[in-house]
Amino acid sequence: MDLTQQLAAIILPVLVVPAIGFIWAKSGNTFDNRFITQLVTNIGTPALTADALTRIHMETSTLLEMAGLTVLCFLGFALLGVIVLRVMGLANHSYLPALMFPNTGNMGLPLALFAFGDEGLAFAVVFFAISITAQFTIGMSLAAGSFSIGRLLRMPMIYAIIAALFVLATGAEVPPYIGNTLQLLGGLTIPLMLLALGVSLAQLRVTRLPRNLFLSLVRLVGGATIGFLVGYFSGASDLAIGVLMIQSTMPVAVFNYLFAQYYNREPADVASMVVITTALSFVTLPVLLYLVL
Numbered sequence: 001m002d003l004t005q006q007l008a009a010i011i012l013p014v015l016v017v018p019a020i021g022f023i024w025a026k027s028g029n030t031f032d033n034r035f036i037t038q039l040v041t042n043i044g045t046p047a048l049t050a051d052a053l054t055r056i057h058m059e060t061s062t063l064l065e066m067a068g069l070t071v072l073c074f075l076g077f078a079l080l081g082v083i084v085l086r087v088m089g090l091a092n093h094s095y096l097p098a099l100m101f102p103n104t105g106n107m108g109l110p111l112a113l114f115a116f117g118d119e120g121l122a123f124a125v126v127f128f129a130i131s132i133t134a135q136f137t138i139g140m141s142l143a144a145g146s147f148s149i150g151r152l153l154r155m156p157m158i159y160a161i162i163a164a165l166f167v168l169a170t171g172a173e174v175p176p177y178i179g180n181t182l183q184l185l186g187g188l189t190i191p192l193m194l195l196a197l198g199v200s201l202a203q204l205r206v207t208r209l210p211r212n213l214f215l216s217l218v219r220l221v222g223g224a225t226i227g228f229l230v231g232y233f234s235g236a237s238d239l240a241i242g243v244l245m246i247q248s249t250m251p252v253a254v255f256n257y258l259f260a261q262y263y264n265r266e267p268a269d270v271a272s273m274v275v276i277t278t279a280l281s282f283v284t285l286p287v288l289l290y291l292v293l
Helices: 003-026 033-055 060-088 092-100 104-144 149-153 156-170 176-187 189-203 209-233 238-248 254-263 267-292
Strands: none
Touching: 003 104, 003 189, 003 267, 033 104, 033 156, 033 176, 033 189, 060 092, 060 104, 060 156, 060 209, 060 238, 092 104, 092 209, 092 254, 092 267, 104 149, 104 156, 104 189, 104 238, 104 254, 104 267, 176 189, 189 254, 189 267, 209 238, 209 267, 238 267, 254 267
């Protein structure tokens, strides 16, 4: 398979499925985004995480190393975001979550899977698990102006990670009926995420284009740079660097818009960043994948 076919095999599924969701929404068909989000967050994603981490049989130390690299990436995102927003005179509580938390689920997971297979998916799941946990604690707290440990304890993802780490640390065998159930439930996650992304894009609008375009470029270009630097200077494997760059370069996650809307933190601007970064990523994805493959 030549490089063009390889890139097409990776990128086209990630474009076609959101396009179906976009067309579905624009056609006036019903799509309960709230229900799908709850389904994916509370059932699909924990199942996918537990399945990916236990089925690949990776060393616990390897996954913990990936977790450490992921934390470094998010510290880099936060530092870059704070500096840019301070220079621009913009409020952290409104814009920092959008600069910190990329769409590592809807787009990052399928890209890592199609680019690197199951092992790449396991690495990407580690990045995603930390991302979604931080987003529903730190990100939500930034938007709300307060922190609640209760949000963390109510996340099924946390218990899926703990269970998976226990299995990896003890070498226990996951019974086939549990493994098959996790694989079946986890399998619904990525398609539903991509469809929900398309539906969300159909409902969002772009405002203040120059400023939000600049912030969008900070998210994409800054993310790619931080992901590469963290992987390169840590001496990580080529696979880990590739996954770090993919996940770090993803567009603004839709959850940032939902939190901004709920807490009235410049939701129109955050929605614009979601749309702009997603549109730009369709152009930058071939370049990104060319670099990491």
